[in-house]
Amino acid sequence: MLSMKNISKVFKTDLVETHALRDFNLEVEEGEFVAVTGPSGSGKTTFLNIAGLLEGFTSGEFCLDGVNVSNLSDNHSAKVRNEKIGFIFQGFNLIPDLNLAENVEVPLRYRGFNRAERNRRVESALEQVGLAARMKHLPSQLSGGQQQRVAIARALAGEPRFLLADEPTGNLDSLMARQVMELLENINQTGTTIIMVTHDAELARRAQRNIQIVDGQVCDFSMYQKAEQSVVTDLQQAAGIQQAASSNG
Amino acid sequence: MLHIKPILSSLMRSKSGPVLLLLQIILSVAIVANASFIIHERLTMMQRDSGLMEEQVLSFNVYNFDPAIDNIQQNVIDQQILRGLPNVIDASSTNMMPLSGSGWMDRYVDSADEDTAKSMPGFALYLGNEHLLNVMGAKLIEGRNFRPEEINTQLDQSGMVAMVSKPLAEEFWGDESPVGKIMYQGAQTIEIIGVIEKLQGAWVNHENFEYSVIQNIDFGGGLKNKTYMVRALPEHIPALEEAIVKAFHAENPNRVIDGFSSLLDMKKESYSNHRLMATLLSMMVILLLLITALGLTGMVMFNIQRRTKQIGTRRALGAKKRDIVNFFMVENYMICLAGGVIGGLLSLQLGQQLMSLYSLPMLPMTYPIAAIAGLLIVTTLAVIFPALKAAKISPAMATRSV
């Protein structure tokens, strides 16, 4: 689904070169729910921007859905973003002048759907997040959690292959955060690949797979296995690793 | 301390905004300087004193188409009728009306000898009788008026005398008194008997507008088409028109009496293009300043909004309210001054172009300078209010994430 090979990203200013990512390698399979963590300044945001085709990179190869997207033109990457990727931001980034339906409609407009198709998708997306009744409300009339659900609906409306979520619960209290997380998990169940950047360890643990970015490189612990595994085996395994570690030491 | 350096460096960083403002001010100065110069020129022109009782003089035309009419005789009778009408102060025939845009222009020479004769500048030539001076309300400052027995009826008669306007006399004879001098037209001699303080000609745009001569010919004679001037108090003039038509038709119905117009109306009409130009340009200047001011205010307000956090931080770090106001004032004064200087140069260039293309007089330096001063005032007014608002931003804004 998503494959990054030896991606490097260098920011050059007059004085210094900053390596935001270096030899970054990552494979994400279809249907995975990947949580990306890491200290601030480690390159999380750069990774997300590159994964979302919002930024180019200096070297390496990036394939999305089997297509090499390393050197796409600006217009072409806009099209890919529109059709294959859904974005969810920490700050929701809803357009304040547009009501909920219109906000959700934005990507569909750019895709060129006709009115009937747009209406159908807007309605189903808002239904999915449980806000179909408030279509005509403005974002400012909603709570943070509701706003984020609208943002998710907007991301879903285009029926993307995968969702990129950047601290989706960062601005929410824990109750709302749990609701949003549950929503994301439900979406993942339907087959949508999700990559979520977060610094919330508890949230990260709920994902299938955990990736940590440190100094612009991937540390893939795969510490937490598939959700179906029982807590018992989980504990056993943990003990085993501990043993191995101590014997190694 | 005005802290110009940090302001300058912050200006250099956000290029497009200041550049646009600069461009706007450059163009504004160039337009305002030239436009106000033209306005001033026109207003000065319109304010010239005609030396006449403009609001008391009514003129009209009589066209006698009856072949049986003896024009010379009729002229005398008609003037008597006019002077006999109630409320008429005085009346006279004339060949032309001052400030009307049409009339006679001539030039005489100072000697009978064609080879050595020096030509006088061109002047408006009025033909009239001893009443004309009084009808127009012109002021005789030297010599005397015509005597009734001196009045001729034809251009080719002998015994021609004339009164000249003072500007004409000064131009040709300098400080010498012109009274007693002889002017020549071909073999004909015209003796100067008086000097009129001020008497303008017919064409307001003509360079010899102030040069005039009145000659002793009662011009109604010999022509079908006659012009008369009547002097009366302004409140009596409207009723006079009807009275004149009635009296003249009673005397002889075979004539057309029309073209009633007061000297004031003629003047207004003659200057209407200048009035129009001055009005349009004044409108342009006012609107331009208004638009510049509003644009400036809008821009400053946006900048303040954008820099709310920065301003809060500055306040938190100890900047006084005055410092914040100063920051914005100095920033905009700098742009305004730079634009003003470049615009001033541009306006001189534009003035040059206008001078060479449309023979306008040269633009004096005072106009660009005044335009810059005006724009500085506009800048102050446009910036001070948003800047005062900016100074009210609380230092707490620094810590708020906006």
Added chain:
Amino acid sequence: MFLYYCDLAWRSIKKTPMLSMLMVLAISIGIGITITTLNVYKTMSYNPAGDRSDSINSIQLWSQGLDTWDDFQSNITYTDTINLRNNNELALKAASFRTGLAMQSDNQDIEPVLKSIRITDRDFFSIFEVPFLYGERWSKTVDSQPAYQVVIGEKLNQTFFDGQNSVGKTIYLNRKPYQVVGVIKEWNPQPKYYDPLNGAFNDAEEVFIPFSLTEQEEFDVWGNTSGWKFEPMLTYQDRLNSEKTWIQFWALLPTAADKQQLQTWLAQYVEQQRSFGRFTDTAKTPQESFQISDVALWLENNDVVPRDNKILVGLSVLFLSVCLVNILGLLLTKFLKRAPEVGVRRAIGASRGQIFSQYMVEVGLIGFIGGIVGLLWAWGALTVLHAEFNVDPSVTGLDTSMWIITPLIAISTAVLAGVYPAWVVCRTKPSVYLKAQ
């Protein structure tokens, strides 16, 4: 998509009403002033001859003495007029000047009126394509053998003959009977190009009588008579014999060959007149002593468009450019403020082109509204000009071309002002604005 952009643009305009009003005000005032001056300029510089402008020519002669006038006079002398009228090489030619006479008819109820009258030749009507309602112009013989015939205008015909066909009827000019031979349809070219010398925007005369009557009727000249030397003018014969200029002369020269032929003739004519002691300015060669002006040149030489008007057009264009810069600044300000929204749209999949289009539509809408308001300003300004300054109605009527020119200026001003801000905003990097707002 266009309607979507329009919807977004309208919302954006409504959201910042003060700023939008300021922009519309700036653009509309700029356009209003430009259109006002341009309209006056356009109507004044209009050439009523159209594609016949090259064919219709007036003739000027350098008949003045050495060191007198610096330019060709628009009028020529009576002597030269008669000689030109006798030039049989010219197929269509007409002398022309203006007089005034008191007009009456057999109907005693109508007060005599003093009418402005055109004295001219028969060919005048074909050179200027004057349309006839009844009858026709006087016959060729009248141009050489004077006859008291007259052509009158439609309106006069209405007044004096109730609009009936008046051909064969009589009118009296200064109590002399003239026989009506033709009635012309309403004809009032603006500018009055066949004689712009005393008011280029005055109305055309409504009475035309044969030039051949001039010597016996001694018509007053209601126009300019200019002389360059002292010549007593006590009788009408003095005027006819003098070197004073007071008559316009027109000839129709449809081809270059016709013009060439006339040039040759005129050069010979000047030489011939020199042998008679006229055309004494020997600093000019015979070839330099005449000027054949087509209508375009004629209108220009007679300053039909006053220089003030040209200055005004220039200044108002500068004014418009100030407005343009002003709007440019405001748009840039406004658009940059919305960069975060653009970031979101870009992330969601809007291409640069789509963002650019969205903002250009907004700019276009402002330009459109500004254009309409500007047209209203212009209309108001022209009405005021007409009412307050006696500017001729033919000049202050809104020229039909302005309906095309105004939106053109409005949209191009807006586009010029909008391209840079829209360009800047569409190049917004989407990633920059997505992190915590």
